Amino acid sequence: MKIDIGNALASEASPGVSREALDRLDERVARAHERIERGRRDDEFGYAALNLPETTDPDEITETVAPVNDAAYVLVVGIGGSALGAATIAEALGDSRILTLDNVDPDHVSEVLSLLPLSETAVTVVSRSGTTAETLANFLVVREAFTEAGVDWTERVVTITGDSGPLRELADRHDLPALAVPEGVPGRFSALSSVGLAPAAIRGHDIGAILDGGKRAADCSPSLFETPAYAYGAVAYALDTRGAAINAMMPYAESLESFAEWFAQLWSESLGKDGLGQLPTRALGATDQHSQLQRYRAGPRNTLVTLVRPRERPDLRVPETDHDDLAYLGDTGLGELLDAEFAATEASLAEAGRPSIRIELDRVDEAGIGELLYTMEAACVLAGELYGIETFTQPAVEWGKRAARGLIGEGNDESESVAEKTRLVVD
Amino acid sequence: MKIDIGNALASEASPGVSREALDRLDERVARAHERIERGRRDDEFGYAALNLPETTDPDEITETVAPVNDAAYVLVVGIGGSALGAATIAEALGDSRILTLDNVDPDHVSEVLSLLPLSETAVTVVSRSGTTAETLANFLVVREAFTEAGVDWTERVVTITGDSGPLRELADRHDLPALAVPEGVPGRFSALSSVGLAPAAIRGHDIGAILDGGKRAADCSPSLFETPAYAYGAVAYALDTRGAAINAMMPYAESLESFAEWFAQLWSESLGKDGLGQLPTRALGATDQHSQLQRYRAGPRNTLVTLVRPRERPDLRVPETDHDDLAYLGDTGLGELLDAEFAATEASLAEAGRPSIRIELDRVDEAGIGELLYTMEAACVLAGELYGIETFTQPAVEWGKRAARGLIGEGNDESESVAEKTRLVVD
Structure with a gap:
C-alpha cells in the first residue's frame, strides 16, 4: 500500500x-x-477494532458456517455496517453470488427473492441487538419465502449477533450456526470480523488471507x-x-x-x-x-x-x-x-x-x-x-430510529413530532 | 409532482x-x-433540451429500433450522459435486462460479456462525436465478442450519434439502424431523447408515456x-x-x-x-x-x-x-x-x-x-x-481527455505534463 x-x-x-x-x-x-x-492494548471500545486482524479467528468462522458451505449463493440480511463490509469484500473478490438485502424496498426485496434459488442459498442475518427494524423485517420476509418454497430455513440460516436479543434466542431455539459480533467494535469497523468475513467464508474464499x-x-x-x-x-x-x-x-x-x-x-x-x-x-x-x-x-x-x-x-x-x-x-x-x-x-x-x-x-x-x-x-x-471527537458512537441517528419505530408501532414523543411538519408545497 | x-x-x-x-x-x-x-422558443443550445418532450418522436425511435426489438437484453455502450439517462429509465421501469457498459474496467467488461446471451442481445452504442475513447474502446471489444460468439454484430447494433464521425460512417457502411443525438442538447440533458429512450423502446416499454x-x-x-x-x-x-x-x-x-x-x-x-x-x-x-x-x-x-x-x-x-x-x-x-x-x-x-x-x-x-x-x-x-454561469458546457473535462488520449497515443502537451507529478509517498 x-x-x-x-x-x-x-x-x-x-x-x-x-x-x-x-x-x-x-x-x-x-x-x-x-x-x-493504549486503546488497542486495553481493548477499549472502538480501538479494539484495530486488533481484529489478530483477534479474529478465521478457522472458527469457517467451521461455524460449515453446515451451509455447500451454498451457491449467500444472501446477507443487514444494514449499514452489518452489510457494507461483507458487500465490499464480495465485490473485491469478484464474487457476484454474495447478495445483500440492506433496504426495506418491497419491489427490490421481491425481485431478489424471486431471482435466488433458495434451496442453494445460505442466509447470514446480522444485527448486534437483534432488533434492527429493517434487518428483522427483511429477515421475517426471507424466512417466510423459504417456507413457501418448501426449504427448511433452519438449515440455511447463520446468525451474527450479540449475546442476547431476538436473533440470539432464535439461534438457541433452532440450533442455528451462530457467530458473535465482536465486543467493543462498532458496526462500521467490523469488516474484518465475522460480520464482514462470514459470507466470503461460506463461499469458500480464503478469509485468512484477508486478515493477513x-x-x-x-x-x-x-x-x-x-x-x-x-x-x-x-x-x-x-x-x-x-x-x-x-x-x-x-x-x-x-x-x-x-x-x-x-x-x-x-x-x-x-x-x-x-x-x-x-x-x-x-x-x-x-x-x-x-x-x-x-x-x-x-x-x-x-x-x-x-x-x-x-x-x-x-x-x-x-x-x-x-x-x-x-x-x-x-x-x-x-x-x-x-x-x-x-x-x-x-x-x-x-x-x-x-x-x-x-x-x-x-x-x-x-x-x-x-x-x-x-x-x-x-x-x-x-x-x-x-x-477531538468521539469516533466510535453515532448518537444522531437514534432520534430517527425511535421516530420510525413509533410511526409503525405504538407511537412515541418523536413520532408525534413528525406530524408537526412545516409545509410549503408547490405542485 | x-x-x-x-x-x-x-x-x-x-x-x-x-x-x-x-x-x-x-x-x-x-x-x-x-x-x-426565449431560449426554448429559439431552440438555443441547451435550452432546446426543455423542448424534448415535444420534439422527440417516440414512433420514430420505436420504428428505427424495430430490427432488434426481439432482443431479450439490451447493452448500452456509452459513458456519462450517453448512459445515465437510459440506465435511470431502465431502473425506474424495473427492467434489469437493460445493462450498461460505462467504464473501461477489463474485469467488469469481461464479466458482463460472459453473462449476456449475445444472440439475444441488442447493443446501443452512444457517442455524439463517435470518438469518445471509453465508449469506442468498449464497442470494439463488444463487436469482437459478438464475432467470436458467431453472432453477426451488424444485426444487433443500433448507433446513436451525430451527423458525422466514426459511428455515423459505421452505420452508413453496414446499414445499421441509426438514431440521431438531438441537436443543441448536451448529453446530460438528453434522457428524454433517443439517447435515453432507445433501450427502453427496444424492450417494448411505452416511451410515449415517459415523454407525456x-x-x-x-x-x-x-x-x-x-x-x-x-x-x-x-x-x-x-x-x-x-x-x-x-x-x-x-x-x-x-x-x-x-x-x-x-x-x-x-x-x-x-x-x-x-x-x-x-x-x-x-x-x-x-x-x-x-x-x-x-x-x-x-x-x-x-x-x-x-x-x-x-x-x-x-x-x-x-x-x-x-x-x-x-x-x-x-x-x-x-x-x-x-x-x-x-x-x-x-x-x-x-x-x-x-x-x-x-x-x-x-x-x-x-x-x-x-x-x-x-x-x-x-x-x-x-x-x-x-x-449566472454557462449551464450547458463542461470545459473543465477537456484537459484530462486530451491527456488520456496522449498517454495511450502519440503524446501531447497535456500528457507530457502528467509526468511532472510532485510525489510525497508513504509506504
Missing part, C-alpha cells in the same frame, strides 16, 4: 497543506498514536511520514480544516465501487459530529470523469479527491481498427486505457491546483482488500483523535 | 431561506424564466411558488449561497438509485464552474440512514438533503412474529416501514434544524420518471441562470 500526498501540498494545490504544517501536525500524530496504541492483508497495515509507527494510514488521515484532516469540506472517494476499479460506499459510512458516522466532519462522497473512475470531474476541477475549492487504484490488474485487449480517428485505441488494453485515465485525471486536478491523494494497492485481491480496509479504519481513528 | 420546501425555510433550519428572501428571489426567477422561454410525463412538467409559470422545478432550483441555489455547499440526493426507492447518479451528473457538470456550484452527493433511503444520516444531522451546517419518494408503491407484508421485541413489525409492510423511515428522517433533520426538501411523485412508472427527469432539468437550468 502506497499513499502519495504530493498533490495535497500547499505548493501544488489550494487548499493544500505546507510541509512545515505537516511537520507540526506530525507531533500531534505521535500523541494520537500513543492514545490509539489487514495485519500488513496494523503495525503503525508514530509518524504520518512512515505510516500510510496516518498520512491519509492526517492530510484529509488538515485539508478539511483548510476548506476541503468534501472528500470524494474515487476508485479506478469497478470491484472497489462498494469500497467507496463502505468508506462513506466509515467517514460519515465516525467523524460527522459536533458540527465537524468531512463529507465523503462516492465516485468511480473513469465513469465519473464524465460526471463529477467538471465540478472537482472548476467548482468551489472545497473538495479533496482521493484516487485509488490497483497497480496490477488483468487486462483485455482492444481490437485493432482501420478507422483513422480510432487507430490510437487499437492494440492498447482497456486496463491500460483506465490507467491512462487515472493519470490524466490526477494531473488534470493538479494542473488546476486542486488537491488529491493517491492510494495504490498491489492488486484487488484478498490481501489487498484487507489491507485497504484496515488502512482506512486506522486513518479514520487517527482523524477522530485530531478532530 | 409535489415539492415541499417548508423544511428549508429560515424559520425551521440553518442554513435556511426566509419567506421575504424567497419573495425577492422570485423576481429573479421571473426574469430567468423569460430568458429560458415530461410534458406534465414542461408548462412552467414564472414563479417559484407555482412551478415545482423552479421551487427546487431556486431554493437549492438560495441554500448554497447561504452555506449549503452540498446537496444530498436521497431517494426512498431502490428503483431511483440511478436517478440520484443521473442527478449528480446534471448538477455537477452544469453548475460546477467558475468556482461555483453545489456538490451533489448520492444517497439512498433507508439504507443511508445507517451511513450518512449521522453526518447530515450532526456534522457541519453545509448540507441540504433532498428526500424523494413515490406516494404509491406495491407493498410486501411482513409476517407476524410472536417475539415481543419484534411484534411491532408484524402485520406492517416493508413499504409502510420505508415510508415511516422517510418521515422519521425528514423529521429528524428538521428537529436538528437541518434543511431538507421533499419531492413526491405519484408512482415510479413511465410518466413518473419522465416528469421527475424533466423537473430536475428545468430546476438545473433555472439554477444556472441564478448563478
Whole structure:
C-alpha cells in the first residue's frame, strides 16, 4: 500500500497543506498514536477494532458456517455496517453470488427473492441487538419465502449477533450456526470480523488471507511520514480544516465501487459530529470523469479527491481498427486505457491546483482488500483523535430510529413530532 | 409532482431561506424564466433540451429500433450522459435486462460479456462525436465478442450519434439502424431523447408515456411558488449561497438509485464552474440512514438533503412474529416501514434544524420518471441562470481527455505534463 500526498501540498494545490504544517501536525500524530496504541492494548471500545486482524479467528468462522458451505449463493440480511463490509469484500473478490438485502424496498426485496434459488442459498442475518427494524423485517420476509418454497430455513440460516436479543434466542431455539459480533467494535469497523468475513467464508474464499492483508497495515509507527494510514488521515484532516469540506472517494476499479460506499459510512458516522466532519462522497473512475470531474476541477475549492487504484490488474485487449480517428485505441488494453485515465485525471486536478491523494494497492485481491480496509479504519481513528471527537458512537441517528419505530408501532414523543411538519408545497 | 420546501425555510433550519428572501428571489426567477422561454422558443443550445418532450418522436425511435426489438437484453455502450439517462429509465421501469457498459474496467467488461446471451442481445452504442475513447474502446471489444460468439454484430447494433464521425460512417457502411443525438442538447440533458429512450423502446416499454410525463412538467409559470422545478432550483441555489455547499440526493426507492447518479451528473457538470456550484452527493433511503444520516444531522451546517419518494408503491407484508421485541413489525409492510423511515428522517433533520426538501411523485412508472427527469432539468437550468454561469458546457473535462488520449497515443502537451507529478509517498 502506497499513499502519495504530493498533490495535497500547499505548493501544488489550494487548499493544500505546507510541509512545515505537516511537520507540526506530525507531533500531534505521535500523541494520537500513543492514545490509539493504549486503546488497542486495553481493548477499549472502538480501538479494539484495530486488533481484529489478530483477534479474529478465521478457522472458527469457517467451521461455524460449515453446515451451509455447500451454498451457491449467500444472501446477507443487514444494514449499514452489518452489510457494507461483507458487500465490499464480495465485490473485491469478484464474487457476484454474495447478495445483500440492506433496504426495506418491497419491489427490490421481491425481485431478489424471486431471482435466488433458495434451496442453494445460505442466509447470514446480522444485527448486534437483534432488533434492527429493517434487518428483522427483511429477515421475517426471507424466512417466510423459504417456507413457501418448501426449504427448511433452519438449515440455511447463520446468525451474527450479540449475546442476547431476538436473533440470539432464535439461534438457541433452532440450533442455528451462530457467530458473535465482536465486543467493543462498532458496526462500521467490523469488516474484518465475522460480520464482514462470514459470507466470503461460506463461499469458500480464503478469509485468512484477508486478515493477513489487514495485519500488513496494523503495525503503525508514530509518524504520518512512515505510516500510510496516518498520512491519509492526517492530510484529509488538515485539508478539511483548510476548506476541503468534501472528500470524494474515487476508485479506478469497478470491484472497489462498494469500497467507496463502505468508506462513506466509515467517514460519515465516525467523524460527522459536533458540527465537524468531512463529507465523503462516492465516485468511480473513469465513469465519473464524465460526471463529477467538471465540478472537482472548476467548482468551489472545497473538495479533496482521493484516487485509488490497483497497480496490477488483468487486462483485455482492444481490437485493432482501420478507422483513422480510432487507430490510437487499437492494440492498447482497456486496463491500460483506465490507467491512462487515472493519470490524466490526477494531473488534470493538479494542473488546476486542486488537491488529491493517491492510494495504490498491489492488486484487488484478498490481501489487498484487507489491507485497504484496515488502512482506512486506522486513518479514520487517527482523524477522530485530531478532530477531538468521539469516533466510535453515532448518537444522531437514534432520534430517527425511535421516530420510525413509533410511526409503525405504538407511537412515541418523536413520532408525534413528525406530524408537526412545516409545509410549503408547490405542485 | 409535489415539492415541499417548508423544511428549508429560515424559520425551521440553518442554513435556511426566509419567506421575504424567497419573495425577492422570485423576481429573479421571473426574469430567468423569460430568458429560458426565449431560449426554448429559439431552440438555443441547451435550452432546446426543455423542448424534448415535444420534439422527440417516440414512433420514430420505436420504428428505427424495430430490427432488434426481439432482443431479450439490451447493452448500452456509452459513458456519462450517453448512459445515465437510459440506465435511470431502465431502473425506474424495473427492467434489469437493460445493462450498461460505462467504464473501461477489463474485469467488469469481461464479466458482463460472459453473462449476456449475445444472440439475444441488442447493443446501443452512444457517442455524439463517435470518438469518445471509453465508449469506442468498449464497442470494439463488444463487436469482437459478438464475432467470436458467431453472432453477426451488424444485426444487433443500433448507433446513436451525430451527423458525422466514426459511428455515423459505421452505420452508413453496414446499414445499421441509426438514431440521431438531438441537436443543441448536451448529453446530460438528453434522457428524454433517443439517447435515453432507445433501450427502453427496444424492450417494448411505452416511451410515449415517459415523454407525456415530461410534458406534465414542461408548462412552467414564472414563479417559484407555482412551478415545482423552479421551487427546487431556486431554493437549492438560495441554500448554497447561504452555506449549503452540498446537496444530498436521497431517494426512498431502490428503483431511483440511478436517478440520484443521473442527478449528480446534471448538477455537477452544469453548475460546477467558475468556482461555483453545489456538490451533489448520492444517497439512498433507508439504507443511508445507517451511513450518512449521522453526518447530515450532526456534522457541519453545509448540507441540504433532498428526500424523494413515490406516494404509491406495491407493498410486501411482513409476517407476524410472536417475539415481543419484534411484534411491532408484524402485520406492517416493508413499504409502510420505508415510508415511516422517510418521515422519521425528514423529521429528524428538521428537529436538528437541518434543511431538507421533499419531492413526491405519484408512482415510479413511465410518466413518473419522465416528469421527475424533466423537473430536475428545468430546476438545473433555472439554477444556472441564478448563478449566472454557462449551464450547458463542461470545459473543465477537456484537459484530462486530451491527456488520456496522449498517454495511450502519440503524446501531447497535456500528457507530457502528467509526468511532472510532485510525489510525497508513504509506504
